[in-house]
Amino acid sequence: MNKSLKINAILNTVRMSLKVIFPLITFPYIARILGAERLGQINYSQSIINYMTLIADLGISTYGVRECSKIRTDRKNVEIFCNEIFSINIITTIITYILFYIGIMSSYSLHEYRKLLLILASSVIFNTIGADWINSVFEDFFYTTIRSLFIQIFNLICLFLFVREQEDIYIYAILLSLNTILMGIINFVYCRKYVHLKFIIPTNVWKHIKSMLIFFANTIAVTLYCDSDIVMLGAMSNTYYVGLYSVAVKIYTVIKNIGAAIIVVTIPRLSNYYHDDLVKWKKLIIQILEIFTLLLPPLVTGIFVLAKPIIMFLGGNEYLQAVSTLRILSISLLVALYSGILTNCINITQNREKINLVATICAATLNILLNIFMIPMMKQNGAAITTLIAEITVVIVCCILNKDIVRIIFSESYILRILVQAIMGCVFIVIAHKISIILFSNIIVETIITIVSSILIYSLILLLCKNKYVHICSMKNR
Secondary structure (H helix, E strand, C coil), X not given: XXXXXXXXXXXXXXXXHHHHHXXXXXXXXXXXXXXXXXXXXXXHHXXXXXXXXXXXXXXXXXXXXXXXXXXXXXXXXXXXXXXXXXXXXXXXXXXXXHHHHHHHHHCHHHHHHHHHHHHHHCCHHHHHHHCCHHHXXXXXXXXXXXHHHHHHHHHHHHHHXXXXXXXXXXXXXXXXXXXXXXXXXXXXXXXXXXXXXXCCCCCCHHHHHHHHHHHHHHHHHHHHHHHHHHHHHHHHCCHHHHHHHXXXXXXXXXXXXXXXXHHHHHHHHHHHHHHHCHHHHHHHHHHHHHHHHHHHHHHHHHHHHCHHHHHXXXXXXXXXXXXXXXXXXXXXXXXXXXXXXXXXXHHHCCCXXXXXXXXXXXXXXXXXXXXXXXXXXXXXXXXXXXXXXXXXHHHHXXXXXXXXXXXXXXXXXXXXXXXXXXXXXXXXXXXXXXXXXXXXXXXHHHHHHHHHHHXXXXXXXXXXXXXXXXXXXXXXXX
């Protein structure tokens, strides 16, 4: 049953990369077709549906992966557990739809978005029916990768065929929902390989709900400081600034999702290791920290220095005000992925999700309060700054409340050595970019030269410093 963790990480990274590549293909097209105003309407509506989705989920996905991973070899108990969780999820989804319809019918401010919201909301039930968390339990990332590839290709074709002008905003909303609808239908059928999902009357509701609510409260808090920026930006300024923010946050989100893909793959394995072999658990945690330290700082530096060409590629000159926003969010990205390691790889596998809850509540509260003051003054840049502060807050609170985190990070001095190597790489990336600006006037050439030279220089630094991961790779190639 123990599939290769490296292969799982690669497959899930490929799957998440597909979610990056296809939006990078479609987003410039959509940004130009719809314009900042209508793009802001879509993203504002989608942020509301995100809240609806997480309320329907009720923390079930994370709870289901952790608990079911412990018993996945016992098919009878897995069947019972999955059907109980699935049934609870159906009930929470129905309740969510009732609350949603009451909300959009009674709120005057949402009247102009009603049609978009109704279209996008159609996908929520299929997210529940799909029960994609079951595939994570059994580490079936090959299937999820292939499924994502075909659905994304189908959606891409439909996008270019049917979305041609600003008035096609509702067709675009339908296509956004179609991704989840197709995934849910296909997944419901495929899951029969592991468990026959059906609605039953759950007998251990309270036992499940107690743990689910902690995960749910944590997810609510995380979403508040992630999605509240768009909601508050739309409410306190206008959807034009939401459109600007959406372009910058697109890069932030897709890179964060790739990092999260690696983190998510390790949770079932880490949960098993923590209960059976603490030495392996700690070793894997350290490897994750080292690899992220090796890759993240140079990546973030690259995004920071190339913010202008990235924004121009994604949205064009209309979105140039989002350059500074992307630079702020690139720093936030560095903190956010380390935060993901602390909260998911360490706290959740140690059954310390209550620490995550405290950390995210502090971050969400601070984010919302700061948004009230920052958004009116700095618009989309203010929202980006509060996101950065919220991510830093999560890391600080987790380190204070879980001393094991600090001991794990500094128990191996090699993490600090990798950090020094990464910082050296960041310095040379900035230098390479400055030189390319001086030598080349074409922004495309400047970008390509910066990327290529940065990769070569950083690789050389790691070789000269005898970085153990680069050394292992070079030994394998001999």
